[in-house]
Amino acid sequence: xxxxxxxxxxxxxxxxxxxxxxxxxxxxxxxxxxxxxxxxxxxxxxxxxxxxxxxxxxxxxxxxxxxxxxxxxxxxxxxxxxxxxxxxxxxxxxxxxxxxxxxxxxxxxxxxxxxxxxxxxxxxxxxxxxxxxxxxxxxxxxxxxxxxxxxxxxxxxxxxxxxxxxxxxxxxxxxxxxxxxxxxxxxxxxxxxxxxxxxxxxxxxxxxxxxxxxxxxxxxxxxxxxxxxxxxxxxx
Amino acid sequence: xxxxxxxxxxxxxxxxxxxxxxxxxxxxxxxxxxxxxxxxxxxxxxxxxxxxxxxxxxxxxxxxxxxxxxxxxxxxxxxxxxxxxxxxxxxxxxxxxxxxxxxxxxxxxxxxxxxxxxxxxxxxxxxxxxxxxxxxxxxxxxxxxxxxxxxxxxxxxxxxxxxxxxxxxxxxxxxxxxxxxxxxxxxxxxxxxxxxxxxxxxxxxxxxxxxxxxxxxxxxxxxxxxxxxxxxxxxxxxxxxxxxxxxxxxxxxxxxxxxxxxxxxxxxxxxxxxxxxxxxxxxxxxxxxxxxxx
Numbered sequence: 045x046x047x048x049x050x051x052x053x054x055x056x057x058x059x060x061x062x063x064x065x066x067x068x069x070x071x072x073x074x075x076x077x078x079x080x081x082x083x084x085x086x087x088x089x090x091x092x093x094x095x096x097x098x099x100x101x102x103x104x105x106x107x108x109x110x111x112x113x114x115x116x117x118x119x120x121x122x123x124x125x126x127x128x129x130x131x132x133x134x135x136x137x138x139x140x141x142x143x144x145x146x147x148x149x150x151x152x153x154x155x156x157x158x159x160x161x162x163x164x165x166x167x168x169x170x171x172x173x174x175x176x177x178x179x180x181x182x183x184x185x186x187x188x189x190x191x192x193x194x195x196x197x198x199x200x201x202x203x204x205x206x207x208x209x210x211x212x213x214x215x216x217x218x219x220x221x222x223x224x225x226x227x228x229x230x231x232x233x234x235x236x237x238x239x240x241x242x243x244x245x246x247x248x249x250x251x252x253x254x255x256x257x258x259x260x261x262x263x264x265x266x267x268x269x270x271x272x273x274x275x276x277x278x279x280x
Numbered sequence: 281x282x283x284x285x286x287x288x289x290x291x292x293x294x295x296x297x298x299x300x301x302x303x304x305x306x307x308x309x310x311x312x313x314x315x316x317x318x319x320x321x322x323x324x325x326x327x328x329x330x331x332x333x334x335x336x337x338x339x340x341x342x343x344x345x346x347x348x349x350x351x352x353x354x355x356x357x358x359x360x361x362x363x364x365x366x367x368x369x370x371x372x373x374x375x376x377x378x379x380x381x382x383x384x385x386x387x388x389x390x391x392x393x394x395x396x397x398x399x400x401x402x403x404x405x406x407x408x409x410x411x412x413x414x415x416x417x418x419x420x421x422x423x424x425x426x427x428x429x430x431x432x433x434x435x436x437x438x439x440x441x442x443x444x445x446x447x448x449x450x451x452x453x454x455x456x457x458x459x460x461x462x463x464x465x466x467x468x469x470x471x472x473x474x475x476x477x478x479x480x481x482x483x484x485x486x487x488x489x490x491x492x493x494x495x496x497x498x499x500x501x502x503x504x505x506x507x508x509x510x511x512x513x514x515x516x517x518x519x520x521x522x523x524x525x526x527x528x529x530x531x532x533x534x535x536x537x538x539x540x541x542x543x544x545x546x547x548x549x550x551x552x553x554x555x556x557x558x559x560x561x562x563x564x565x566x567x568x569x570x571x572x573x574x
Contacts, residue, residue, distance in 0.1 A: 096468045098464055098468060117467075117474070118464070118467040118468055118473075119467045119468075119469075119470050119471055119472045119473060120470075121468075122467075122468055122469055122470030123470045128465075128468045128469075130465060130468075134462055134465040136457065136458045136461050136462065137461065138457040138458070138460070138461060139454055139457060139458060143454050146451070146454070147454055147455070147458055147466075147469065148469035148470065148471075149469065149470055149471060151470055152470075194469075197469070197470070
């Protein structure tokens with residue numbers, strides 16, 4: 045039996061006084077693409093933040109490649125092989141594109157990441173603008189950069205928060221191709237998505253969150269039979 | 281108050297002397313800027329750290345026979361170590377609270393340190409000789425410049441350039457700049473941000489101690505020697521733009537020169553001119569000359 049890339053059991057998380065996650069269970073096998081669906085405020089982003097130790101306090105168990113992370117500081121969690129792309133993208137304005145790309149250090153996992161040449165081959169726009177200020181890029185390019193910079197580090201588990209949000213359809217298509225490529229390369233991906241049409245053809249399995257709880261889970265094959273439930277839960 | 285009635289010689293020599301004072305402003309405000317950038321703490325302990333640098337230099341020579349050059353290295357290291365303790369044991373507990381608490385804590389530390397040393401050394405000031413290799417003076421044509429003052433400017437500029445280079449051009453500096461913008465994300469990339477914060481504070485106060493050792497032979501070494509300087513240095517930081525590295529260096533030097541010029545043009549205003557500049561700059565650019573509007 046393989047060790048899951050990510051195994052969350054009975055996760056509770058708080059922001060200060062407010063209790064945001066109520067006993068979330070979630071499992072992701074190596075090489076899987078899993079999407080977290082739900083309305084705004086359902087707790088999807090908080091799940092990713094809790095994995096990174098960025099919420100207030102958290103209780104329960106979060107194992108990354110078999111290592112318990114509850115109680116570890118954020119910087120040590122990253123070194124278990126996680127690449128985190130936050131919703132706000134987090135491109136640094138005081139750093140150039142290339143500095144942004146080189147910022148995340150290579151992780152203490154044995155896995156080699158993509159080389160800078162591979163990354164520029166995958167995102168030719170970034171190569172052209174490597175010396176520009178990071179935040180001078182277009183929204184789509186910034187999103188590419190935010191994902192590209194975690195591919196260099198040797199992270200095998202990617203946490204991608206709303207990467208298609210607010211982008212032009214042609215950019216969203218490019219991102220979908222990127223996810224397919226990454227998946228073929230063996231990356232494990234947990235995505236938070238509002239755009240169901242973007243994530244539906246990409247993911248192996250889906251979790252639906254509501255009020256900080258997992259209310260539905262199903263595989264890609266059950267997608268068509270779940271349409272009604274989803275319409276109701278997501279209000280689309 | 282006609283500019284043309286002032287002999288050129290006097291003007292030039294005040295510019296050079298202004299640069300010497302400006303060097304102290306630059307190194308001190310640089311340390312404050314680095315600390316404020318990453319920690320968001322207005323480090324009122326800076327005056328005390330500057331003074332500690334000078335007092336340590338004096339103690340090194342008089343108690344342990346350690347030369348100026350040894351203390352130029354040892355005093356900043358010792359004060360840096362003290363900075364590690366202050367950040368780890370005290371400041372760290374205040375980050376979740378309002379900025380005001382960090383300011384109060386560091387101000388309290390200053391009062392404690394100054395008070396403790398005053399009870400030992402009094403306030404009259406101890407004298408510290410210029411190191412032998414820097415004795416003498418050089419004739420610049422328009423003035424005779426003591427070699428030691430030239431060294432102060434040179435050493436400060438080198439230290440400023442070194443700091444600027446590390447922050448703007450190296451990988452460690454990129455971590456620091458990114459950490460200033462979004463420390464949580466930098467930590468999520470696997471960088472030990474809490475350690476970085478400790479070392480940044482230590483480096484900032486070590487810079488102050490470095491300036492303190494430089495100052496020992498030109499100012500009276502006394503527990504209160506940081507007081508008068510630090511008020512101007514805070515003005516420099518505000519004029520340059522809070523947290524701006526280049527801004528604090530250039531503003532520090534420029535204000536030293538402006539102060540020097542004021543001494544020949546209108547001596548009565550020489551101690552006020554810095555604050556006049558501050559008012560004017562804040563009226564036109566509220567974020568400071570090099571600061572970014574938030």
